[in-house]
Amino acid sequence: MRLRHNGVAALIAAASLSLFLPSSASAQEIVPPPTDITGSDLTQVPGHLAQPADDVAHPGSATEWWYVHLMDPATERTFIALFFTSPAPITTMFYYPEEGQKLVLPVPATPTIASTVTPHVRNSAGSITYDPARGTYHFLFNANGYKIDAWLDRPVTGLTGGPIRYDGGQDMYWTAPVATSHPTGYLRTPDGRTTDLAGWRGYHDHNWGNFNVIDQRYSGWEWGVSHEPDGSATLLGGVVKGNGVWQGVIAHATPDGVIGCMSTLRLSNWRVSGLFSYPETENASCEEGKKGTPTGWEPEPYPGLDHTFTVTDPFILDVGLLALPESVGKTVPGSIGLIEHIRTLPPRVEDTP
Secondary structure, rough: OOOOOHHHHHHHHHHHHOOOOOOOOOOOOOOOOOOOEEEHHHHHHHEEEEOOOOOOOOOOEEEEEEEEEOOOOOOOOEEEEEEEEEOOOOOEEEEOOOOOOOOEEEEEEEEEEEEOOEEEEEEEOOEEEEEEEOOEEEEEEOOOOOEEEEEOOOOOOOEEEEEEEEHHHEEEEEEEEOOOOOOOOEEEOOOOEEOOOOOEEEEEEEEEEEEOOOOOOOEEEEHHHHHHHHOOOEEEEEEOOOOEEOOOEEEEEEOOEEEEEEEEEEEEEEEEOOOEEEEEEEEEEOOEEEEOOOOOOOOOEEEEEEEEEEEEEEOEOOOOEEEEOOOEOOOOOOOEEEEEEEEEEEHHHHHHO
């Protein structure tokens, strides 16, 4: 049965009006658990090297969005945009300055539309478009006083995967056509400051399927991307089911290809922010990796993967039914990335003493 909720739209509207709870917030601190993951399901999920054809619209999806971020390793300045077509055709943005308040803002725009033929999503605030001649994506944005014109040049391709199937008959698919890149172009902020994007890193992904982000039957998900100084990227993504079992992928993407595997996940070094606890450290590993091809996984095995994501600058939005961190983090020295440790309300209530 198709889920028909406007949960994501409600969440974004609420989150956009929420205040950031800094790591020192202590209204009624909870005791962080040693871990809230009961096990790791290593059942192989279908996957292949991401292709532009994966990045088109998927009509009938209960939830579908396109995501892009730009990050400066030197200053940690970060810009994020999400274009939703379902459950509502809306857009939201995040901006992290070098100093001061991190922002999450609704984006006034015409309804988002996307092509089912070519990778192209747009509204009056901006667009994400694949240019086959250049072999990369063009990101445009002009709203809330921010203006961006960025090409995600020298892209390193990630993986397409799914479905992951979980509580209530839900299923989630994803593609990361740009695991990392070296953007060209500029970002202009409301104060009139224009920044050349040379030296920044860029990422683009797309999720869709028969799922609802704030469905309270599942526990949440883990996601991360780390732009590494050698030009590669490490990707983490998967779902934590209602019974606490994790099912997800760890992958390492280089210009020579992507190695991925279903991973065992270990969460540690828990911290408290207000009424929410999160792991500062997430380790994902597997004994054997597989190389992604345009049609599937190569049959021959590759060495296993073992990657640890560490939160360096937490950012937590807690809107009750969902706590949604979008925290700056890293894997290896000199890397920069984003980490999400998202949880619905039931597992968080269970952790409250």
